[in-house]
Amino acid sequence: MQARKKYVLLGLCACCWLVLFYWGGGVQLRLLRLLTRHRAEVVRPWPNWTDRAFLPRYAHLDELQTDPGTAESPRQRRQAWSAIYKDSRCRMETCFDFSRCRRRGREGFRVYIYPSEKNDHVSESYRKILTSIGESRYYTSDPREACLFVLGIDTLDRDQLSGQFVPNVDERIRGYPLWNDGRNHLIFNLYSGTWPNYTEDLGFNIGQAILAKASLNTEHFRPGFDVSIPLFSKDHPQKGGEQGWLVRNTIPPRRKYLLMFKGKRYLTGIGSDTRNALHHIHNGKDIVSLTTCRHGKDWEKHKDSRCDHDNMEYERFDYQELLHNSTFCLVPRGRRLGSFRFLESLQAACIPVLLSNGWELPFSDIIQWNQAVIEGDERLLLQVPSTVRAVGNERVLALRQRTQMLWEAYFSSVDKIVLTTLEIIKDRVFSHISRNKYMWNSLPGGLLVLPEYSTHLAHFPFYYLGLGERASPGQEFTAVIHAVSPLVSQSQPIMKLLQVVSKSKYCSQIIILWNSEKPPPSRSKWPPMPVPLTVTDGKRKVSRFLPHVAIETEAVLSLDEDTVLLTSEVNFAFLVWRSFPERIVGYPPRSHFWDPLKRAWGYTSKWTNDYSIVLTGAAFYHRYYHYLFTHYLPQSLRTLVDRTSNCEDILMNFLVSAVTHLPPIKVAQRKQYKELPGPQGTKTVPWANPEHFNQRQECVNTFANWFGYMPLVHSQFRLDPVLFKDQVSVFRKKYKDLERA
C-alpha cells in the first residue's frame, strides 16, 4: 500500500496548503503582490469620510466678507513702505516716483540721458544703447520733464579686471544733483562681478535705480522692477539687424544633428559643474557636444586627461556649420548665467536648450519662453538627450518659428533690445494702458503695438484669426479723400469720386482732408450723398495719415481727389482687403530695386512684372496704420515728408511691410492709374516733375536707412475677380464694369 500512503500524504499536504491559504493567506498574498507589483498596485485614494458633509467650513462667511481691518491708514502705510522696501526689495510702488511721469502716454514717459564727460571712455555697446535712446521717441534733453534717467557713465562692464571698467562710479553719481538715490534711474549692465565668483555686485551702490542687466539671477531679480536683458556683443547692429536664418519650414523639421554644443569646458570655478559634464552626452552621431580646455592663460595648469583628446575633436567641427545644421542647441551657463550663444542660437533657429539654473530669462516679464526654448535643468543634464528626442515634429516646427519671431521682434538689434526695455518700464508706469501678454507674444510683436491706440485686441489688424469668430475687420469702410484744388466746378474729378465712393454699399462715411489755399466750400456745395461727409483741415502732407478721431471703421480707403475709380472696383478691393486686413490693398503699383552701380536703392514707376509698393492715392488699409504712422515713426521722417510734400505713400508702404514682412496687394483696375505722362501733358502735376521723382528715389534710401534694412518685399501677382476677362457670358460676372475699356 505504498501508493496509498503516498496519496494520503499528498492529500494532507494539499489540505495544509489550502488551510494556509485561507487562514494565513496574508503571507502568500503579500508574496504574490510583490511578484505582480505592477498589477496589484492598488490606488487607495483619500477616503470618502462618512461625515464629510458635517465638516466645518475653513472660514465663516462673515470672516471672509468682513475684513478685520487695520487701524493704520492706507496712506500712511504706503508712505511707510517706501522706507522699508528699498534697495534689494525695491518695487515700482516703493522705489519709483510716478509723479515724474504724470502726463499721459508718450508725453508722460520721457527719458533723459546724462551728458557724458569729456574724458569718459564709453564702450561701443554703451554708445549704441545711448544712441538708441537718443533717437527714440521718448528722448528728452530736458531733465525737468524726464520720467526716467539714464547715466552717461558706461556701466556695462563692471568686471574690475576688464579694460572697460570705469572706476569711481559711486563718488561721481553721488555728485549728481538729479541722482536722488537712484530713483527713476535706469542702469544698464552686461557683466557684473569678477573671477572667481562672478557675483551680482556692480561695484557701486545703485540705490533705488532700475537695473537692466544681463545674466540676472532669479534670487536677485526684483520682480516687476528690474529688467533682464540678453547678453549681446559689441558687434550687435544698432538698427535693423540681420534677419533670422530660417527661410523655409522644411518637412520633416529635423536637421542633420539633433543637439549640439561647442564651447569652453571650465575645469575649475563657478559654472564648471555643468560645463565639465557636457561631454557625457556627446555621441558623435546626432548629438555633438564639444568642449575645449583651451581658454585663459594658465589652462594647462588645470589640464586633465580628457583635454588633449577633446581639444582635437573640438577643432574638427565648425561652430557656424553646427548652428545651421542642428535642431537643438545647448545653451549652458558659463561663468555667468547668460551667454552669447543664447542670441546666436535664437537667430539661427536652433532651438535653445537652456542649462542655466536660476537665470531670469531676457524680458521674462513679457515673453512666454516655454514656447520658444526648452528649459532644461543643470541637475538633469543626462536627461536632455531623451527630452529633446521626445519633442515631436509639430512642436519643433512651432518652437523654431517662435525663435525667429522673438529674434526679429525683440533681439535683432540694440535698438530693439533698448526699446523693449523702455516699453516694459513704460507699461509698468501706465499699467492700465499697457499691452497684455498676447500682444507681446504674437506677431508682429509688442514694439509695433501701441497701447495708447487701444488695449483691445480686436482693434488691431493682427489678431483676427487668433480671436476667432468674435473679431472681424468689419463690414464697412471710411473713405478719406485728400483734396488740394479749390472747388470751382461740379464736374471736377472729386465730385465724380464722391459719388462713386458713396455709392458703395460698404461705405459708411467720407472724410475730406482739405488742403487748399481757399477755405473749404460750404456744405451745400457738395453733392448730396447717402453717407455722412466730414471736411477737416489737411494742410500738411502727413495729415493724410493722422489718426483722425472721425474714422470709425477699421477699414480706411485713402484717395487722392483726382483718382478715377468705379464703385465695383472699390467694392472688389474692399472684399479683398477683408481677407488681408493687415496689408495695404490698392491699385497703382510701384517697385523698388537695388542699383548696383549707384550702390543705392532705386525707385521705379515703370510697368514691371513685380511690385513692392501700392500708392496710397487709392488704397485700403487698417486705420491702426494711421496711428502707427503718426506715433511710431520718428519726427524726422515725418518732417521730411512734410517739407518735400512727397513720399508719404512710400513711407506708409515701408511701415506696413516692416510690420507684416509681406508685400502689399494690388487688385484689378479698369484703367491704368495715372499713366506715365505723355509729352503733350500740359497740366503740371507733381508726379510729372523729374525733381519729384528724384526726391522719391532719395526717400526710399532715407527710409531704408532709418529702418536699418529694406522692409519692402516684392510680389508677382495681382488679385482679380474670379471671372475677370474670362470668355464667359457677361451676365455671369459680378464685376463686369472692370472689364470695360
Next chain:
Amino acid sequence: HVSAMYPSGKYSSRGPALIPRMKTKHRIYYITLFSVVLLGLIATGMFQFWPHSIESTADWALDKRSVHDAPLVRLPVSSPIPERGDLSCRMHTCFDVYRCGYNPKNRIKVYIYPLQRFVDELGVPISSTGLSREYNDLLSAVSDSDFYTDDVTRACLFIPSIDVLNQNSLRIRETAQALAMLPRWDKGMNHVLFNMLPGGPPDYNTALDVPRDRALLAGGGFSTWTYRQGYDVSIPVYSPLSADVELPERQPGPRRYFILSSQMAIHREYRAELERLKEENGEALLLLDKCSNLSQGAAPARKRCYKGQVYDYPQILQESSFCVVLRGARLGQAALSDVLQAGCVPVILADSYILPFSEVLDWKRASVVIPEEKLSEMYTILKSIPHRQVEEMQRQAHWFWEAYFSSMKAIGLTTLQIINDRIYPYAARTYEQWNNPPVVKWSSVNSPLFLPLIPPRAPGFTAVVLTYDRVESLFRVITEISKVPSLAKLLVVWNNQNKSPPEESLWPKIGVPLKVVRTKENKLSNRFFPYDEIETEAVLAIDDDIIMLTSDELQFGYEVWREFPDRLVGYPGRLHLWDHEMGKWKYESEWTNEVSMVLTGAAFYHKYFNYLYTYKMPGDIKNWVDAHMNCEDIAMNFLVANITGKAPIKVTPRKKFKCPECTAIDGLSLDQTHMVERSECINKFASVFGTMPLKVVEHRADPVLYKDDFPEKLKSFPNIGSL
C-alpha cells in the same frame, strides 16, 4: 460554482486515460483528492485574481470611516520646529527634481499623507477646526486626479493632510511641529501647503506664519515681497458662496451700474474716496455696505445695503460692469471670486498683491489693476476702456472663475498643473491653453506655419502625380511639367497593384529626377502621403490627365505659392453653397464669381499638410475617403482651411485642364450622381469638423501684367491660358 465544477469534471473524465493501470478503489480515492485540491486551487485563484472583490471590501471599510477615526498623534513639547522658510528658495535650490524623474507622460506624482489628528501633550488639538470641508474637497480632488499616487516612494510632491487653509484656526507652533513630524518631511522638500487666509492681527503677514522650512506655499494673498516667484503659487481665496448660490447666465454687455463696490468694512479712507467719486458721477456708481437693521433670520453675508435699501448679494454683482475689489487687512479677498463669478470686471486696488495664478493667467484681459493711490482717478480710467473690450473682459472674467476659481478642485488641480509645468517646462501648457476660453479655442486658429516667410525660389517644388493605368496621358503630363523651370523632382505614385509601371527605358527623358513609388493598396490617400522622396516643402499635386496647364502657368502658380506657403494654391476652383431648401451644404462646380476650394487635381501646397492629412485628419474622414474613392481634395481643403482660417488661392483664369474641347465640368465630375456625392462629402466633413471651415473669396491671382496693354515678350508669364 458552475465554472469551478466544470474543469474538475473535465479532469475526472480524463483521469482513466492518465492512469490506466491503477486499481479502481485507489483511482476513486485519487480522483476525489485531486478534485478537492483543484477545487481549492481554483477558488483561491479566484480570490487572488479578483482584486476588486478584495479591495472593494477594504474600501468599503475605509468609506465607513469618520474623520474622528483618524489616528491621534501626540506632539511632545520638545518636538522640533521647522525653520521659518527661506525667501531665496527657487525650484533649482529648494526642490528635489530627482524625485520626479523623467516620464513619458510628463506628469508629476503627488502623494497625500493619511489623515492624523495632532494634539499637544495636554490633548489640545493643533487646530480649532481640524480638517475643513474645503481642504477635504481639495484632497479628494487630488486623489481622484491622475496626479495621485499612493506610493510614497514614487511621489514627487507631497501634500500634508494638515489643514492650514485658515491661519486663524491654527496654533502656529504646534502646527509647525506637526509638519516636521511627517515621515517624509525632510526639511519640507517637495511639500506643498495650501493656505488662503494668512497672517493675523495686528499686521497681517501676507504669507502663512507657520514655519515650514523649504515647503512650497500655495497661498492666497501673497504680496510681491513674500511671494517667491517661480516657486510659490498664488491661489485665490475660495468663496464658499459660489457653492451655495447659482447665478443665472448673464450675457456680457452694458449693465445698470458702471461701478459697484460691495465689500463690507472698507477702510474709512477708501470709503471717503469712493463717496467722493459717487458724488461726482452719481448713478453710475453704487456703493454698498453692511446692512445695519436686518430682520431676524436673514443671512448678513447675503445682503448689502445702501441708504436703507437692501440688495441681494452676490446677485447684485451681475448688475454692474465693474466691481471694486479693495484690499483690506489682507491682500487676497474672497470678493474677487464672487465678482468674477458674476461676470463683473474686477477693479483691483491692492498694491503689491500677486494676483491668483498670475504665473499663467493674463489678468490684463480680465481685470483692471489700479494703484491704490489712483483710486480717485478710477472713474476716468475705466471710462477710457473701449466698450467692446469691457465685454471681452466680462466674458474672460467669468471664464477665469469657471475654470480656475469655482471649486476647491479647480484651485487644487490648477496649482498642481502649474507646478507640473515648471518641472516639465517642455511639456507646459501654452498661454492660449491657459487663457483662451473654450469658445475662442474652437473658433480661433493657431496656424502651424504662422511665421510670415516667403521661401526662396531655389529649392523648387516636387510634382506628385497620382496614376493608375493611363500611361500615355501620364507621359504627356510628365513631359509638360518637366518644362517648368522650378521643378525639382517628379514623383509618380503608381496606385495600380495589378500592373507594374512601364520599364524605365520607356519613360520620357526629363532633366530632373523621376521617382516611381508603388503603393500597397489603391487608395486615394496615397496621393497625400508625406513621402521621404519629397525633399522640397512645395508640393504640386497633379492628376495624370491634366495636360493643358502651360509651363508659365505652373511656374506662376509656384511663385504665388511662395507668397502663400500656408495655403492651397491651385487651378481648378470650386465653391460650397448653403442650400436653403434642403437645409444642407451643396457642392458647386459651375463657373461662379466665388471660390472656396481649389481641387488638388492641380494645386501647390506645403508638404506639412501631407503630414496633417495622413496623421492628423479629424474623425474617420481619411478612411471614409479611401472607402468611397472620392473627395480627397475636398477633405484637404477642409483640413487646410480649418487649421489656418484662410481661403485657398485660385491662380490664373484656367478652367479647362484636360482638352480644349471639353465642357466646363471636367471628366470625373460629369455625371449627376458624382455631384450629389461631392455634396454629401461636404456635409459629412462639416459635421466631423463640427463647423464649416471653408472661407469664400471673390478673387483669384493673376500675373501683375495679365491682359494689360503691354508687350507680351516683356511679361514674365506671357503664356497664361484664357479658359
